[in-house]
Amino acid sequence: MTARLLVISASTRPTSAGRPLAQWLAERATGHAKFETTLVDLGELALPFFDEPGLPADGGYVHQHTKDWSSTVSAADAFLFVLPMYNGGFTAPLKNAVDFLYAEWQGKPVGLVSYSAGTSGGAPALAMLHPVLTRVGLRPAPCTLSVPAITELVGSAGEFRAPAHLAASADTVLDSVGDLLAAPVAA
Amino acid sequence: MTARLLVISASTRPTSAGRPLAQWLAERATGHAKFETTLVDLGELALPFFDEPGLPADGGYVHQHTKDWSSTVSAADAFLFVLPMYNGGFTAPLKNAVDFLYAEWQGKPVGLVSYSAGTSGGAPALAMLHPVLTRVGLRPAPCTLSVPAITELVGSAGEFRAPAHLAASADTVLDSVGDLLAAPVAA
Numbered sequence: 001m002t003a004r005l006l007v008i009s010a011s012t013r014p015t016s017a018g019r020p021l022a023q024w025l026a027e028r029a030t031g032h033a034k035f036e037t038t039l040v041d042l043g044e045l046a047l048p049f050f051d052e053p054g055l056p057a058d059g060g061y062v063h064q065h066t067k068d069w070s071s072t073v074s075a076a077d078a079f080l081f082v083l084p085m086y087n088g089g090f091t092a093p094l095k096n097a098v099d100f101l102y103a104e105w106q107g108k109p110v111g112l113v114s115y116s117a118g119t120s121g122g123a124p125a126l127a128m129l130h131p132v133l134t135r136v137g138l139r140p141a142p143c144t145l146s147v148p149a150i151t152e153l154v155g156s157a158g159e160f161r162a163p164a165h166l167a168a169s170a171d172t173v174l175d176s177v178g179d180l181l182a183a184p185v186a187a
Numbered sequence: 188m189t190a191r192l193l194v195i196s197a198s199t200r201p202t203s204a205g206r207p208l209a210q211w212l213a214e215r216a217t218g219h220a221k222f223e224t225t226l227v228d229l230g231e232l233a234l235p236f237f238d239e240p241g242l243p244a245d246g247g248y249v250h251q252h253t254k255d256w257s258s259t260v261s262a263a264d265a266f267l268f269v270l271p272m273y274n275g276g277f278t279a280p281l282k283n284a285v286d287f288l289y290a291e292w293q294g295k296p297v298g299l300v301s302y303s304a305g306t307s308g309g310a311p312a313l314a315m316l317h318p319v320l321t322r323v324g325l326r327p328a329p330c331t332l333s334v335p336a337i338t339e340l341v342g343s344a345g346e347f348r349a350p351a352h353l354a355a356s357a358d359t360v361l362d363s364v365g366d367l368l369a370a371p372v373a374a
Contacts, residue, residue, distance in 0.1 A: 087286055
């Protein structure tokens with residue numbers, strides 16, 4: 001059976017350079033034997049800030065937007081988070097999207113790709129995100145990808161112009177997610 | 188001259204137990220000789236997710252909500268962030284409110300108070316927040332306060348029932364912010 005991969009593009013900026021990267025990664029994952037891929041853009045998803053009266057770990061959501069997001073995340077076997085770094089950390093929309101749910105994430109692998117206009121590629125944001133992911137029971141794939149100088153890699157038509165080494169790195173991350181899917185989880 | 192302290196209540200949940208804590212801290216800071224205090228509730232502020240086309244470090248905001256938030260933060264000499272912990276980290280609304288601006292934070296002291304329903308008091312969220320604060324040029328006060336079992340401290344009328352030791356701890360944090368205000372910043 002083909003595993004269902006949900007690619008989450010974590011920027012909500014109208015001028016995001018990460019959206020082309022996320023689209024390219026989603027296409028790459030579709031070409032990858034292991035995955036049937038869906039891309040969700042957190043800007044288009046347009047969740048409000050967390051507004052459930054109860055705790056996500058208790059379930060019992062009252063808002064339709066929460067129930068819809070729960071359905072989307074429940075339908076996935078694994079995730080690929082594609083995130084910019086703001087001020088040394090992950091972005092608010094991504095944290096918010098994670099915080100809305102709980103059981104829906106449990107035990108599922110997540111691949112991590114960060115990017116930045118500068119030289120770090122946003123790697124510190126991945127490090128900061130790690131304890132959040134494990135708190136909700138996600139299993140971060142050991143191979144991550146951080147892309148520096150992202151704005152240099154987006155063409156005037158908004159297309160992602162991937163250098164060859166990035167394609168190989170993206171496949172490595174996708175393989176890493178696939179390996180986790182195949183690995184048994186201790187009960 | 189009395190320093191202007193902006194207390195930022197970082198939860199947007201309708202049932203937040205942190206709002207009474209933030210209100211109590213704002214009152215305490217007003218009673219404190221050093222501060223003229225304003226309380227802003229991020230739930231009421233209702234910023235959207237970051238949506239400026241440009242980078243905050245470049246200024247040149249296009250949205251009225253950004254200009255308003257810029258005015259509010261510019262008017263403050265120091266801050267007190269009152270934040271819950273979600274999944275081991277700070278909340279999305281707080282990160283978003285920080286990420287919207289840049290120059291407005293530079294060089295100003297910030298006191299940190301976290302809380303949780305559990306036993307940690309949300310202290311890990313403060314640790315996670317630290318590099319974000321320094322990235323935008325805020326000066327975190329060395330004394331922080333983390334309040335465990337927050338739901339046990341809120342009465343049925345939504346009032347914060349502070350044990351005596353918390354009052355002393357809150358004053359220590361406020362003093363710590365005041366000390367930073369008085370300390371010279373290297374040019």
